Amino acid sequence: QKEVEQNSGPLSVPEGAIASLNCTYSDRGSQSFFWYRQYSGKSPELIMFIYSNGDKEDGRFTAQLNKASQYVSLLIRDSQPSDSATYLCAVTPPRGNNNDMRFGAGTRLTVKP
Amino acid sequence: DTAVSQTPKYLVTQMGNDKSIKCEQNLGHDTMYWYKQDSKKFLKIMFSYNNKELIINETVPNRFSPKSPDKAHLNLHINSLELGDSAVYFCASSQDWGLTYEQYFGPGTRLTVT
Numbered sequence: 001q002k003e004v005e006q007n008s009g010p011l012s013v014p015e016g017a018i019a020s021l022n023c024t025y026s027d028r029g030s031q032s033f034f035w036y037r038q039y040s041g042k043s044p045e046l047i048m049f050i051y052s053n054g055d056k057e058d059g060r061f062t063a064q065l066n067k068a069s070q071y072v073s074l075l076i077r078d079s080q081p082s083d084s085a086t087y088l089c090a091v092t093p094p095r096g097n098n099n100d101m102r103f104g105a106g107t108r109l110t111v112k113p
Numbered sequence: 114d115t116a117v118s119q120t121p122k123y124l125v126t127q128m129g130n131d132k133s134i135k136c137e138q139n140l141g142h143d144t145m146y147w148y149k150q151d152s153k154k155f156l157k158i159m160f161s162y163n164n165k166e167l168i169i170n171e172t173v174p175n176r177f178s179p180k181s182p183d184k185a186h187l188n189l190h191i192n193s194l195e196l197g198d199s200a201v202y203f204c205a206s207s208q209d210w211g212l213t214y215e216q217y218f219g220p221g222t223r224l225t226v227t
Binding site for chain 2: 032034038042043044045046049086088090092100101102103105106
């Protein structure tokens with residue numbers, strides 16, 4: 001079982017729709033959860049992080065965490081063509097371990113005008 | 114100001130050569146990292162390093178070695194380059210305290226071994 005799993009996509013949504021990106025992780029003790037966006041040929045850039053169960057909103061982005069189900073998601077409201085990128089889910093182990101962030105393989109999102 | 118910078122951006126070299134990639138961060142972070150992103154875009158950690166500890170991913174060949182002259186720099190030295198080393202290498206940094214320690218990435222170095 002992979003440590004962090006994402007649907008590789010591609011996920012295609014029309015402009016203005018809600019894009020829903022999902023991620024599951026295997027280590028029940030994982031502490032912090034991150035979403036990175038990576039445009040083609042560019043480096044990953046941090047969008048959001050979450051560490052408590054529930055929802056966290058930042059502008060058009062909402063991260064949702066359910067530790068019991070070992071599931072984290074990212075919702076993008078009012079999707080724009082500029083949101084087209086690969087979205088990487090990342091998970092860190094419990095504090096006290098090394099800062100070894102594990103990444104999923106990424107989901108490619110395409111927002112069509 | 115660039116938070117995490119890497120040089121060079123592109124590196125083309127032949128098998129068997131030795132090369133280095135430089136990384137600098139001006140964020141005042143305690144920990145720096147090297148990642149390899151292969152052609153399938155999978156991002157995999159190679160090393161994490163702070164002034165206390167070097168943690169090596171056990172799958173990384175010992176031809177790869179990180180060198181840190183100070184807290185703001187972590188260079189990656191690669192000996193006897195192989196074709197399979199071709200990838201994009203990202204440097205990253207994070208603060209070593211707090212509940213979360215999100216990482217910030219450099220622009221990447223695309224290494225091509227011929």
